[in-house]
Amino acid sequence: MNTTPAPLRVTLAITGASGAPYALRLLQCLLAAQAEVYVVVSQAARVVIGTETDLKLPKGTAAMADALRAAVGESGGRLVVCGLEQWTAPVASGSGAPAAMVVCPCSTGTLSAIATGASNNLIERAADVALKEGRKLILVPREAPLSAIHLENMLKLARLGVTIMPAAPGFYHRPQSVAELVDFVVARILDQLGVAQTLMPRWGEAAAGESD
Template sequence: MSIPVRRRLGLAMTGASGAIYGLRLLHYLLASDAEIHLVLSAAARVVFREELGLQLPTRPEDLAASLRAEIGIDDGVLRTYAQEDWFSPLASGSHAPEALVICPCSGGSLAAIAQGISNNLIERAADVMLKEGKKLILVPRESPVSAIHLENMLKLARLGVCILPASPGFYQRPQSVDDLVDFVVARILDQLGIARQIGPRWGASAD
């Protein structure tokens, strides 16, 4: 009897507004029993504090415990890294995860990735996905977007990157902020091929 192989996925969160998207996504990724390699930018920590009231610890091992306590999930494996940890598996194609999601993705991170700049682990991890031909999903929240943002998105989309804006739909008649957040997170899970039970699908039977 073969033992199921646990999926290895990368998740990065940058300083764009929308920390709740990243936190909710982490919840569902761990609930799927995946192995998650996580890195937060310094700006992301500021957004977590301002938007969610969470003062996240800087030590990676403490960060993992803090996030697990916040989302209440013991499943999966959560490995966290400092933004300058060049020994992380995220920094090398020889041990890279099968996919990387940057959620939320700031305009600055988007620009750096589009130009092949790798000044930190998040940018390097995205660069690894591109050079290895692996799945890269960017979740920008900036609005409105400038021509620079659009050009960067187009450049990356032509390279096979999934540009998935944090733009919730309303056909499911959301009743709460959580419903709106889950709409976007469900789209990300679909892109990763992870089975999910959150939110209705268009045209699906209600029973």
């Protein structure tokens, strides 16, 4: 009998909110953890990624997968890029979708569409599948200030079991770089997914061995 545990399977949707470094670092960590990652990138996200990083994503899912893997410098795991209108992708069906999905960063437009069940593209459909199947869904919004509409949509989704995790890094670990701020948020996402991480110590761990 095969007792080898099945690899972690995650859908990672990248939308047009600011915060592309969070998405790329999360992808790197998931692949390093030998996860099978299905990536869906919105059109706006391609623009933001090109603005916030040196990465210019090409068209075509295979070329985009190669570019993403090269950008994060990770050869582990399995990376599959799905087109925004690729309705035959596994993530579009409850019988094939991974057990967890992360939208990082999550634009407020995408958040609104998920809250209303719009399903007008593969990102929205994949999130709808996660909701209807009762699977882990994590949204990482990056917007300020938040309007009442944004807050109402977040509350609606939170009541449905969605994890709302704003990209709001802490400072108690005394970050010395932007990369450490990014890692703070990514570490919290990995914790939610049950993926072991060493990006940053949890609260109290750094001082666990210290005494007066």
